[in-house]
Amino acid sequence: MISIGLEGTAEKTGVGVIDSEGNILFNKTILYKPPVQGINPREAADHHAETFPKLIKEALEHIPKEEIDLIAFSQGPGLGPSLRVTATAARTLALSLNKPIMGVNHCIGHIEIGKMATGAQDPLTLYVSGGNTQVLAYVGGRYRIFGETLDIAIGNCLDQFARNCGLPHPGGVYVEKLAKEGNKLLDMPYSVKGMDITFSGLLTSAIKKYEMGERLEDVCFSLQEIAFSMITEITERALAHTNKAEVMLVGGVAANLRLREMLRDMCQEQNVDFYVPEMDLCGDNGVMIAHLGLLMYLSGKRMAIEETKPIPNYRSDMVDVIWIDEKKHNREKRKRRIPEHLIGKGAEADIKKTSYLGWQCIVKDRVVKRYRLPELDNTIRLRRTLREGRFLSLIKDYGILAPYVFDIDKKNKVLTMSYIPGNLAKYEIDRGNIDCCYNIGKIIGKLHERDIVHNDLTTSNFIVENEIIEEDNNANNNLEEGKKNMVSNNSIKESLEDNKDIESDRKIKEKIFKGNKVYIIDFGLGKFSNALEDKAVDLIVLKKSILSTHFKDFERVWNNILEGYKIYKEWKTVVDYMDQVEKRGRYF
Numbered sequence: 001m002i003s004i005g006l007e008g009t010a011e012k013t014g015v016g017v018i019d020s021e022g023n024i025l026f027n028k029t030i031l032y033k034p035p036v037q038g039i040n041p042r043e044a045a046d047h048h049a050e051t052f053p054k055l056i057k058e059a060l061e062h063i064p065k066e067e068i069d070l071i072a073f074s075q076g077p078g079l080g081p082s083l084r085v086t087a088t089a090a091r092t093l094a095l096s097l098n099k100p101i102m103g104v105n106h107c108i109g110h111i112e113i114g115k116m117a118t119g120a121q122d123p124l125t126l127y128v129s130g131g132n133t134q135v136l137a138y139v140g141g142r143y144r145i146f147g148e149t150l151d152i153a154i155g156n157c158l159d160q161f162a163r164n165c166g167l168p169h170p171g172g173v174y175v176e177k178l179a180k181e182g183n184k185l186l187d188m189p190y191s192v193k194g195m196d197i198t199f200s201g202l203l204t205s206a207i208k209k210y211e212m213g214e215r216l217e218d219v220c221f222s223l224q225e226i227a228f229s230m231i232t233e234i235t236e237r238a239l240a241h242t243n244k245a246e247v248m249l250v251g252g253v254a255a256n257l258r259l260r261e262m263l264r265d266m267c268q269e270q271n272v273d274f275y276v277p278e279m280d281l282c283g284d285n286g287v288m289i290a291h292l293g294l295l296m297y298l299s300g301k302r303m304a305i306e307e308t309k310p311i312p313n314y315r316s317d318m319v320d321v322i323w324i325d326e327k328k329h330n331r332e333k334r335k336r337r338i339p340e341h342l343i344g345k346g347a348e349a350d351i352k353k354t355s356y357l358g359w360q361c362i363v364k365d366r367v368v369k370r371y372r373l374p375e376l377d378n379t380i381r382l383r384r385t386l387r388e389g390r391f392l393s394l395i396k397d398y399g400i401l402a403p404y405v406f407d408i409d410k411k412n413k414v415l416t417m418s419y420i421p422g423n424l425a426k427y428e429i430d431r432g433n434i435d436c437c438y439n440i441g442k443i444i445g446k447l448h449e450r451d452i453v454h455n456d457l458t459t460s461n462f463i464v465e466n467e468i469i470e471e472d473n474n475a476n477n478n479l480e481e482g483k484k485n486m487v488s489n490n491s492i493k494e495s496l497e498d499n500k501d502i503e504s505d506r507k508i509k510e511k512i513f514k515g516n517k518v519y520i521i522d523f524g525l526g527k528f529s530n531a532l533e534d535k536a537v538d539l540i541v542l543k544k545s546i547l548s549t550h551f552k553d554f555e556r557v558w559n560n561i562l563e564g565y566k567i568y569k570e571w572k573t574v575v576d577y578m579d580q581v582e583k584r585g586r587y588f
Contacts, residue, residue: 003070005290008086009078015055016286045081052089072293075103076314083310102293110250113288118275124244129251130155144548146238147195157199182221194456194541237347245334248275254282262371299323360419381413384524391523422465439518441564455525457542
């Protein structure tokens with residue numbers, strides 16, 4: 001079966017043809033270069049209207065129209081005018097050839113063509129382009145967004161900086177070239193919020209540095225190093241949370257060799273495989289649209305002309321991924337391997353269990369990150385080590401449960417803390433213990449009441465210490481088996497999921513638990529702030545973590561958390577403001 005795909009979400013017009021065996025028969029993309037820097041959506045749409053007929057004609061000279069079986073097009077996300085022209089061209093072609101039509105999600109197109117081209121099976125995907133910065137992975141029938149930009153995309157950040165400095169469009173290529181001649185790391189914002197990220201502060205700072213007289217080469221060098229370090233870090237955080245065994249890089253910014261180098265270094269340190277498709281398949285192209293259209297059609301999806309309206313805010317997690325066999329996927333998926341001498345390996349630290357003056361302890365070693373420049377890495381590791389020790393000690397005064405800090409080694413960036421016997425909230429929720437979420441909400445409410453923002457709220461950063469009631473011997477046996485795998489850090493071994501008794505374990509009734517004492521951990525990104533926005537983002541980070549990991553029980557989990565959060569008298573103001581912040585996102 002042969003599919004022709006039309007890509008036109010922004011400034012690139014692409015047409016590609018592929019067959020169901022994965023043979024690429026035609027692939028050509030033409031970039032719209034605006035006479036004045038910056039993309040005008042209307043002009044980009046006019047470019048599509050002029051270019052699509054030429055590319056389609058050229059494609060059909062390679063593959064006779066009689067052999068085309070399916071018309072696919074990028075339905076979103078993207079610029080409204082561009083999407084409308086693309087959809088119109090696809091409808092016209094489908095009607096003229098009397099062939100079925102399929103609108104596809106542009107972002108998922110990048111993932112699926114990347115998997116086909118590289119052989120990746122179940123990757124955590126970093127998608128970076130002019131309009132996108134997302135960390136995605138397949139979980140439970142959909143591609144879930146584990147992290148993304150909360151303001152502008154990385155490609156947009158680089159392009160805007162280049163435009164302000166008089167560099168041509170697209171600016172990323174010129175920033176990369178100039179960065180190779182820079183060597184001075186300038187002090188600029190490093191903004192990571194859990195698995196999410198922001199670039200607007202970094203962009204503003206870079207422009208100001210240039211206007212203040214810093215060498216353009218040094219500003220480009222600093223901008224690139226800091227931005228890509230942030231991107232690599234949130235990818236590593238998502239990797240530690242999901243325990244995927246593969247990382248794949250896609251999107252136009254994947255052309256940047258420095259970004260590739262950083263991600264490759266990170267993957268080597270985490271002992272996972274790293275993949276990047278060939279460059280002509282990284283950026284926007286028609287083949288990825290044609291390929292995804294085929295996957296959807298062959299899995300039974302059909303679309304009427306009336307259903308082909310553009311969807312500018314078409315998020316990846318809105319799509320039911322019916323072309324992946326869930327049972328086969330779960331049977332064959334691999335997981336990240338953690339060294340035997342560690343009980344956990346997070347995005348920042350190696351976790352060991354030891355003793356300290358006769359007490360069971362956890363040693364959290366913030367290891368050197370090879371992907372970051374040494375001076376940047378040293379500053380970040382020291383700052384976060386001291387910050388974590390400070391907040392863990394402080395919050396106990398507010399009745400919040402947290403590990404005791406026994407020692408802070410500033411030279412080596414190592415914390416020694418008390419060991420908390422319990423399970424990560426992530427696993428407790430999987431076992432059906434939703435009640436613990438109420439106490440999670442109470443902890444966050446107490447923090448926000450004292451103007452403390454955690455900045456990395458996920459269900460991997462809470463430990464539930466359960467007391468067991470002696471009731472059912474079989475249940476207790478399962479629990480004793482589970483206790484062998486109890487952990488106390490935001491990234492742990494997945495041995496619990498490999499337990500043969502996992503299904504029965506999940507069915508253990510909540511009545512065998514009492515107390516649900518919840519501890520909060522990992523304050524490396526914590527800060528003091530009375531800003532409504534910071535508190536709202538704190539909750540948004542947690543909400544997206546739950547949507548990605550606990551999607552089946554999201555409503556119950558989230559509602560329980562909000563009930564607990566009501567201990568904070570300004571809870572409603574924060575929750576209402578979350579909606580405003582979310583709507584600012586690229587695809588809301």
